[in-house]
Amino acid sequence: xxxxxxxxxxxxxxxxxxxxxTTDEAAIALLIDMVRIYSPAxxxxxxxxxxxxxxxRLGFRAERDExxxxxGHLGTGPRHIILLGHMDTAPGEPPVRxxxxxxxxxxxxxxxxxxxxxxxxxxxxxxLANLRVTVxxxxxxxxxxxxxxxxVVGVYHPDFCxxxxxxxxxxxxxxxxxxxxxxxxxxxxxxxTAGQERxxxxxxxxxxxxxxxxxxxxxxxxxxxxxxxxxxxxxIRSEDDGLQEWVEMFVSFRLPMxxxxxxxxSAIEARRGLAQIEELNYEQPFRAAKGSALxxxxxxxxxxxxxxxxxxxxxxxxxxxxxxxxxxxxxxAYGPGDSTLDHxxxxxxxxxxxxxxxxxxxxxxxxxxxxxxxCCGKSPAR
Numbered sequence: 483x484x485x486x487x488x489x490x491x492x493x494x495x496x497x498x499x500x501x502x503x504t505t506d507e508a509a510i511a512l513l514i515d516m517v518r519i520y521s522p523a524x525x526x527x528x529x530x531x532x533x534x535x536x537x538x539r540l541g542f543r544a545e546r547d548e549x550x551x552x553x554g555h556l557g558t559g560p561r562h563i564i565l566l567g568h569m570d571t572a573p574g575e576p577p578v579r580x581x582x583x584x585x586x587x588x589x590x591x592x593x594x595x596x597x598x599x600x601x602x603x604x605x606x607x608x609x610l611a612n613l614r615v616t617v618x619x620x621x622x623x624x625x626x627x628x629x630x631x632x633x634v635v636g637v638y639h640p641d642f643c644x645x646x647x648x649x650x651x652x653x654x655x656x657x658x659x660x661x662x663x664x665x666x667x668x669x670x671x672x673x674x675t676a677g678q679e680r681x682x683x684x685x686x687x688x689x690x691x692x693x694x695x696x697x698x699x700x701x702x703x704x705x706x707x708x709x710x711x712x713x714x715x716x717x718i719r720s721e722d723d724g725l726q727e728w729v730e731m732f733v734s735f736r737l738p739m740x741x742x743x744x745x746x747x748s749a750i751e752a753r754r755g756l757a758q759i760e761e762l763n764y765e766q767p768f769r770a771a772k773g774s775a776l777x778x779x780x781x782x783x784x785x786x787x788x789x790x791x792x793x794x795x796x797x798x799x800x801x802x803x804x805x806x807x808x809x810x811x812x813x814x815a816y817g818p819g820d821s822t823l824d825h826x827x828x829x830x831x832x833x834x835x836x837x838x839x840x841x842x843x844x845x846x847x848x849x850x851x852x853x854x855x856x857c858c859g860k861s862p863a864r
Contacts, residue, residue: 506837510585512536513598513836517587518578523570523625526550529594530569533601533619540605542617549633552619556604559613563850564638565604565843566801567597567646567817568623568630572825583833590831592824593623596646596817599836603843613851616640623801626663626763631801635808642776642812642850644843645802648819651839652789654780655815657769658796658803659708660737662746663716668757669728682729683720685755690715690733692753697735704738708795711746712736732762736797739767765803769795774812775853776846783845787838796821816843 515536521529533552537544542554552569571589578587589595597619604615616638620630649655666686673679680688697713704710713735720729735746743764750759771777772793784791796815806813818839823829 509598509602509837509840510833512602513590513595513831513833514578514580514585516594516598517585517590520575521569521571521589522573523622526569526619526621530619530621533569533597537601537617540601541608542601542605547633547637549630550621551630551633554601554604554617555614556608556617557610557614559610559851561612561642561850562614562616562638562640563642563644563847564634564640565600565615565617565644565646566631566634566805567600567617567619568593568621568801569597569619570622570624572624574825574827576827576829580833584830585833585836586828586830588829591648591819591821591829593646593648593817595819595831595836596648596839599818599839599843600644600646603840603847606840606844607847607851610847610851613847615847620801628765628801628804631804635805638809640809640811643805643809644776644846645800645805645813645815646817647796647800647802647815648817648821648824649794649815650820651787651818651835651842652784653792653794653816654777654784655796655802656772656777656793657708657739658767658799658815659712660741660743660765660767660803661799662735662737662743662764663762664733664735664750665760665762666731666733666754666757667728667760668755669726670756672722672725672727681720682727683718685757686718686720686729686731689753689755689757690718690731693733693750696749696753707797709738710736711738711741712797736799737767739769741767765799766807768803768806770802770806770813774814775850776812777814779846779849779853780814780816780842782849783842786845787841789842 519529530552534544537554544554547553600617622629668682701710716732716734718731781791818836819831
């Protein structure tokens with residue numbers, strides 16, 4: 483466990499939870515414990531154990547599943563809601579510290595804040611008539627695999643789902659772009675730098691420029707970032723051993739709704755030359771309906787907490803891209819925090835916003851438990 487460093491003297495990181503399981507102090511203490519545990523993708527064992535123990539103390543039936551996800555269940559109602567967050571973070575360990583009501587540290591925003599809010603809201607809202615709640619801390623969301631989300635797709639068939647991602651306490655995310663990620667590789671015999679043949683690094687750059695031009699032509703007339711196909715060069719490296727030279731390049735495409743993925747694959751193939759292309763990951767774009775009972779419950783809850791709700795769409799991806807198409811149930815993404823801080827050295831979360839998001843989520847769960855099953859567009863039992 484990575485210990486917090488640099489805490490302000492008047493706000494120690496080791497503040498103990500209050501005597502009541504759902505107090506604000508306990509909610510903050512849980513989040514601090516989670517952020518202190520370094521958990522980049524494929525190193526989630528420590529945070530998973532922490533969450534299973536924490537959920538068990540809060541009355542959940544808690545376990546780790548076959549994929550390594552931390553899972554907690556509350557209630558036995560006929561309708562089922564899944565609160566799906568993720569435990570892994572981007573790599574890097576900026577110092578964990580609390581300064582007043584601001585918590586700094588890797589994962590505070592993306593996405594331990596939303597996951598901790600899920601746990602505390604579910605504990606506060608119970609008992610819930612007619613509603614069964616499952617909180618999942620998924621593994622490997624920050625990698626190509628999305629291992630945790632792909633595992634739960636085949637295990638559950640919920641009536642509602644909330645994805646734990648930062649959107650600010652008063653905003654609801656309805657959709658994400660898709661993604662196609664490729665590896666470009668080229669290897670060949672060395673040639674003299676004074677010769678006519680381009681080196682492998684130049685060939686890779688030329689491939690990238692051809693793809694960038696193709697994407698720019700495709701985006702002509704598109705308004706707004708959610709409608710564009712964004713190409714980005716994520717990494718390139720080249721080496722030689724005196725006999726051969728080789729280059730490796732990673733390219734990512736963010737896909738809008740309606741993107742012709744076959745046309746993109748054809749464009750890549752037509753421009754690759756003698757290089758080898760490996761497709762590392764593909765997730766289709768996804769957009770949820772704003773008129774669902776779940777979205778309505780969030781609108782009401784945010785207004786009840788004094789906010790003006792708004793819908794947003796994200797240019798990145800999340801586990802919504804995996805489970806949304808598979809489950810076909812009302813779904814949104816929600817969580818405290820400023821998503822522009824994701825993966826940055828300055829990642830930090832306003833604890834007042836975190837607590838407010840717990841209040842919103844508690845109201846959402848209570849409202850869903852009170853409405854008739856016919857309002858949800860799905861049968862009451864799955």
